[in-house]
Amino acid sequence: MSDLLAVVVDGIIYSSWLFIMATGLTLIYGVMKILNIAHGSLYALGAYLSATLVGAWLGAGHAPAGSYAMLALAALLVGLVMGPLLERGLLRLMYGRDEIVLLLVTYAVFLILEDLIKLVWGVDSLYVSAPYELLGNFEIGELSYPVYNLVLVGLAVVTGVAIAWTLNQTRHGRMLLAVIHDREVSSAMGINVGRVYLVTFTVGTMLAAIGGAVTAPTLAVSPGMGVEVIVLSFAVVVIGGLGSFGGAALGALIVGLVRSAAVRYWPAVELFSIYSVMAIVLIARPQGLFTLPAVRKI
Numbered sequence: 506m507s508d509l510l511a512v513v514v515d516g517i518i519y520s521s522w523l524f525i526m527a528t529g530l531t532l533i534y535g536v537m538k539i540l541n542i543a544h545g546s547l548y549a550l551g552a553y554l555s556a557t558l559v560g561a562w563l564g565a566g567h568a569p570a571g572s573y574a575m576l577a578l579a580a581l582l583v584g585l586v587m588g589p590l591l592e593r594g595l596l597r598l599m600y601g602r603d604e605i606v607l608l609l610v611t612y613a614v615f616l617i618l619e620d621l622i623k624l625v626w627g628v629d630s631l632y633v634s635a636p637y638e639l640l641g642n643f644e645i646g647e648l649s650y651p652v653y654n655l656v657l658v659g660l661a662v663v664t665g666v667a668i669a670w671t672l673n674q675t676r677h678g679r680m681l682l683a684v685i686h687d688r689e690v691s692s693a694m695g696i697n698v699g700r701v702y703l704v705t706f707t708v709g710t711m712l713a714a715i716g717g718a719v720t721a722p723t724l725a726v727s728p729g730m731g732v733e734v735i736v737l738s739f740a741v742v743v744i745g746g747l748g749s750f751g752g753a754a755l756g757a758l759i760v761g762l763v764r765s766a767a768v769r770y771w772p773a774v775e776l777f778s779i780y781s782v783m784a785i786v787l788i789a790r791p792q793g794l795f796t797l798p799a800v801r802k803i
Contacts, residue, residue, distance in 0.1 A: 510646055512765045518654045520761030521661035522716065526734055527741040527753040528664060529712030535685050535748030536705040538604055539596065542611040544713050545735030546618035547587060549726075551717025553622060555579035556631040556726045563635055572636045580718040584711025592706040597699070615731070623728050630725040637722035657719055664712070668750055681705070685748070740783045746793030755794055 526548060533541045558575040591614060599607055640652035672678040683691045684701050692698045716734070724730075741760050745752025760779055767778040786794065 508769060511648055512762070512769050514645060514648065514650065515768070516758070516762035516765035518650075518658060518761075519764060520757045521658045522720065523737060523741055523761055524661045524754055524757035525664055525712060525719070526716040526738045527745075527757055528668065528750065529709040529716070530738045531742050531745075531748060531750055531753045532668075532712070533706060533709040534742070535750075536681060537596075537702055539607045539611065540604070540739075540747075541709065542608065542735060543591070543614040543618060544611075544709070544738060545731030545733075546615045546622070547583060547710050547713035547731075548717040548720075548734045549622055549731035550587065550618065551580050551583045551714030552721040552726045552730060553626050553631065553717075554583055554714075555718035555721045556633045557626075559633045559636065559721070560631070563633075569635050569639050572633075572639070576636060576718040576721070580711055580714040583714035583717075584707055587714075588707030588710035589703060591710070592703050596706065597702075600702075615735070619728070619731065628728055630727040631721075632725055634722055653722070660715075660719065664715075665750070665754060672750075737779070740779055743793060744783055744786045746795035749793065749795035752793055752795030 526544070530541060530544050533539055533544075555576045558579050559572045562572055562575045563569060595610065595614070596607070599610055637651060637653045640656070642649050643652050643655065670678075672682060680691070680696050681701060683694070683696060684698055688698050691701075737760065741756040742753055743756075744759060745754070745756030759782060763778050763782050764775060767775045771778075
């Protein structure tokens with residue numbers, strides 16, 4: 506029972522992190538039909554900037570509790586700077602082209618940002634564990650976990666609720682849904698699709714940066730950390746269904762629990778277990794567990 510409880514708790518914690526990452530990827534694809542490979546590098550930028558700001562904050566002798574504000578500030582800066590810069594400066598010039606072209610463009614951005622990170626921060630790892638250790642631990646049965654993990658789960662829940670409320674209860678959310686279903690009709694009805702794209706990409710970038718910022722205190726921030734993230738996020742959105750937020754939540758939960766069980770009972774097949782689940786889902790349901798209604802033009 507103790508092992509089973511550990512699998513479930515570890516799976517939920519890991520799923521929360523995955524959901525935050527996959528939500529940004531899902532949002533951008535659902536609205537803009539862009540599979541944003543650069544998402545992994547934006548995650549890494551959030552991690553590096555948060556580690557830098559937290560290190561500077563603590564190095565100046567300020568209260569450790571303020572390091573949480575530095576994590577939020579790092580995610581906000583990456584989102585507000587890199588989102589509009591990439592969307593207005595590059596992606597806007599590519600709209601209307603084949604999705605493969607946009608995929609290759611974001612892959613090129615990914616490679617550029619990876620080198621930019623090495624140029625700015627070097628190749629040495631950064632460590633900033635103060636926000637992770639500050640909150641202490643809590644007990645579940647015989648198991649002990651950092652309270653920081655609860656914050657991560659709570660952040661995932663708040664993210665999901667905020668997105669659902671925005672899409673279903675606000676005017677801007679309904680405009681976004683209209684663009685998702687048919688951008689041409691939305692434009693004809695007076696919706697500023699360009700502005701919707703800008704806001705969408707900025708929010709998606711911010712979600713990637715949030716994932717990096719909250720991850721930075723839990724591991725060594727090092728070059729190449731964005732590669733694994735984009736692969737795992739892609740697995741989540743493929744399992745759940747491209748463009749589906751409910752699918753992203755379910756896909757993250759499935760991947761998290763499968764990985765947790767593999768780590769606990771058969772560590773050698775950890776990565777294989779995730780890809781095997783993705784392969785099984787695609788064989789049984791190529792469009793993923795959930796998918797958006799397809800528009801058929803006649």
